[in-house]
Amino acid sequence: MSGKFKAPRGTFDIVYPDSEKLERILQIGYEILIRHGYRRISTPIFENTEVFRRGIGEDTDIVTKEMYTFEDRGGESLTLRPEGTAPVIRAYLERSLYSGGIPQKLFYFGPMFRRERPQAGRYRQFHQLGAEAIGSDDPAIDSEIISIPDIYFKELGLRKYRVVVNSIGCLNCRKPYIERLTAFLESAKHDLCNDCKKRAKRNPLRIFDCKEEACSEALLKAPLMPDFLCEDCRAHFDSVLEMLKVLGVSYEVEPRLVRGLDYYTRTAFEFIFEGLGAQNAVCGGGRYDYLAEALGGPPSGGVGFSVGIERLLRAIELEGACPVVLPRLDVFVAWIEGTSRKQVLEILASLRRERLCADSDFMGRSLKAQMKHANRLGARFVVIVGGEEQKRGEVVLRDLDSSEQWTVGRSKLAQKIREALGEQWGETDG
C-alpha cells in the first residue's frame, strides 16, 4: 500500500499469472465458439441508457438500482453496459446483420458493470464471454447454445457442476400462470416470510428462490410454470430437452428456475457449480423472443448464454483444472561493465527477430546480479556479452539448466540456441 490510490470498490487488476490464465481460457473458449460457427462482435462499453431500460426491463433490479448511468457533455444519458445481450441485438438491428443470413451467430467478450455490493464472485466490473444466435426459433439452436458452455467446461477439465433448465413460456402462457400463482400466494400468504410477501406482489416468479424452509414448504403445492405452458411452448421445450440428450448434455429440469431479465421467454438455463458459495451460477442464459421488438426492430427471436469469467476462474482454481503454463524466457542477454550498450541492444534485437523470447539487463547490474535475475525470470540460456570474446566477435552462451557453456560467434548465436531448444522439445525450428 505505497501509493495513494486504490482500484475502486468491486474492481480489481488482473495481473500475471492470472492475466495469462485468463488469456488461455479465452483462447479455448473462442476456439469452441468458432468451431460452432459463431463470429466475434465487439460493441461499445456504453450505450444510450434506453437500450438497457427497454431491453432489460424498467422494473428489473439491474435497471432500477445497479446501472452506472451518467450524462455526457452533450446532455445525452449513457450507461456502462450491465450485460451483453441488449447491445448485441441493438447492433444486429442497427447494422441489419440479418442481411448476412440468419441465424446470425455471434460471440463477445468484455467487461460489464453493475453497482452491486461486492462479494466473492460478484464484482462491479466483471467479464463475460457470451454468445447469441439470433433469428431462429428452432429448438435445436436452444440446445446448441446450452451445449456450448457444457463442452467448454468439460474441455477445461471442470466436473462439479449441474445444468438446470426450464421453460418460462411466452406472453400467452406466462400471464395466466402468473395470475394463478398470485392467487395461490394470496391464499398461502400467512405461511410466507416477509420478503416473500413483498415478492408475491412485485415479482411472483422470484418467490421460488426463497431459502426459508417455511416458504419452501408452503410452496410445495404452488402451481409450476411447466404445467401451464401453451401448446407451442410445451412442444418447443420438449424438443429442446430431446436435443440436449442427443448432444449429450446431462441436464435437470428445474421448474422453479426463473430469470431476472424481462426479455427472456421459453428456454432458461443455468450452470450451477459446487463450492462457489452464494454466487454459484457460472453461466446463465436463455431465449429472448421479444427483445428485438423492445428495441424497436422487427420480431426476431434469439437465444444466448453468458459465462462469468471471474466465477469460471474461481471454479477452475477450486477444481485444480486447466493448469497454467508459465511462459519461459528463452534467453537473457547479460553484459559486462564497459561493454558497448549499442552492441548489447543489437544482439538482443537480433535474437528477438529470430522469434526467440529474449530480455536483458536495464539496471546496470553486476554480472552476478544479472545471472540471478536471469535465473528468476526462468531463462533457459544466458548470453554474456563483453570482454575478450567480444573483441573476437564472439559471446559466451550458458545453458542455465545444465550449466554448460560455450563460446560462439555472434552470427551463429541464434542458430545455436534454436538447436539446443529443439533438442529439448524434440523438434526442429520452423
Next chain:
RNA sequence: GUGAUCGUAGCUCAGAUGGUCAGAGCGCCGGGUUGUGGCCCCGGAGGUCAGGGGUUCGAAUCCCCUCGGUCACCCCA
C-alpha cells in the same frame, strides 16, 4: 440497499491485561575479491500499525465514524 466479520512492511503473520510493540519468515536490493545463477552466509531498504476523530500522562492495542476486504441476504455472471 441490509446484516456479520476482518484490516500491522510487497506477501504470510507475531505483537497477554493500553507504557522499548513497531517485529519475524519469505520476497526485494546489495555484498561474500578480480567476468557468471539456483544452496548457504552477511548487510540494507520498505510500515504516519487502512484513514479520521475521541478517551488517556501515554494506544497498533479502548470508543466512534469513514473507507476497504470477506461471508450471507438481495440479485445475478
